[in-house]
Amino acid sequence: MTATTSDRSLEGRRAIVTGGAKSMGLHFARALAGAGAKVALGDVVDGEAAAADITTQSGLDCFYKHLDVSDERSAESFCTEVAERFGGIDILVNNPAIFASARLGPFADGTADEWNRMLAVNVTGSFLMAKYAVPAMSEGGFGRIVNIGSGTAHKGMPNMVAYVSSKAALLGFTRSLARELGDKGITVNTLGLGLIESDSIKDDEVHMSFTERVVASRSIHRSGHPDDPVGALLYLSSDASAFMTGQTLMVDGGSVNL
Numbered sequence: 001m002t003a004t005t006s007d008r009s010l011e012g013r014r015a016i017v018t019g020g021a022k023s024m025g026l027h028f029a030r031a032l033a034g035a036g037a038k039v040a041l042g043d044v045v046d047g048e049a050a051a052a053d054i055t056t057q058s059g060l061d062c063f064y065k066h067l068d069v070s071d072e073r074s075a076e077s078f079c080t081e082v083a084e085r086f087g088g089i090d091i092l093v094n095n096p097a098i099f100a101s102a103r104l105g106p107f108a109d110g111t112a113d114e115w116n117r118m119l120a121v122n123v124t125g126s127f128l129m130a131k132y133a134v135p136a137m138s139e140g141g142f143g144r145i146v147n148i149g150s151g152t153a154h155k156g157m158p159n160m161v162a163y164v165s166s167k168a169a170l171l172g173f174t175r176s177l178a179r180e181l182g183d184k185g186i187t188v189n190t191l192g193l194g195l196i197e198s199d200s201i202k203d204d205e206v207h208m209s210f211t212e213r214v215v216a217s218r219s220i221h222r223s224g225h226p227d228d229p230v231g232a233l234l235y236l237s238s239d240a241s242a243f244m245t246g247q248t249l250m251v252d253g254g255s256v257n258l
């Protein structure tokens with residue numbers, strides 16, 4: 001399943017996927033377009049070819065624009081361009097993180113710069129994107145903000161303290177923003193992932209060395225595939241989730257029980 005081709009639940013919707021040029025973000029973007037949404041991809045790496053491919057596959061407008069979510073001016077100009085080109089914004093998927101490229105090691109070997117950069121991308125970036133996307137959502141009286149979380153925020157994980165702390169912060173962000181936006185028709189939820197063999201880590205020996213232990217912790221004893229969270233993403237982006245906000249939906253094979 002590249003995208004749920006029979007699911008047209010997002011027909012006419014306008015979506016942003018940050019960190020959308022590759023790996024899970026690109027997978028999410030393809031799924032949203034497959035369900036009928038126009039999609040804007042924002043990333044620090046080039047996504048021109050990915051956007052062109054989505055346009056060809058879906059027949060819908062999809063474009064890429066350089067975006068550094070940790071830079072306020074970049075977030076603002078990205079959201080302005082999307083709102084102008086698409087005529088509004090309905091869905092924001094806050095997906096990027098310093099993840100595949102993150103240092104794995106004892107917390108005391110980390111630096112304040114490393115810690116601050118992790119929070120700047122993973123947390124401040126989600127805040128800035130919401131800040132500049134929400135006005136366009138409010139105009140339409142509909143909005144779906146999906147923050148991509150991690151099971152590690154619930155279980156804790158050694159040697160990834162900055163990353164895990166940033167994902168835990170996203171949970172507070174989700175709950176508080178949901179309280180603030182509930183009466184505007186805008187929902188805010190976290191889509192929590194367990195280890196998934198995304199393009200960035202499936203050939204990475206260090207990340208893949210966790211697989212056996214992670215699979216053993218699950219109720220469904222197999223590896224996570226990039227398609228696994230697609231159904232939950234489409235649900236959280238659609239009308240069907242209108243009465244659900246401030247929540248975390250875990251797609252991790254039943255490892256974390258919330």
Ligand SMILES: NC(=O)c1ccc[n+]([C@@H]2O[C@H](COP(=O)([O-])OP(=O)(O)OC[C@H]3O[C@@H](n4cnc5c(N)ncnc54)[C@H](O)[C@@H]3O)[C@@H](O)[C@H]2O)c1
Pocket residue numbers: 018019020021022023024025042043044045067068069070095096097098099100101121125148149150151193194195196197198199200201
């Ligand atoms: N793959 C997994 O096992 C897994 C598990 C739990 C949670 N997650 C979460 O899922 C999301 C995607 O994971 P992935 O495996 O695709 O990670 P990844 O590291 O492969 O991709 C991250 C993406 O974010 C982009 N990015 C980085 N900094 C950015 C910035 N400042 N502005 C805009 N874009 C930026 C990168 O270029 C890349 O496209 C992340 O939030 C990650 O924490 C992944």
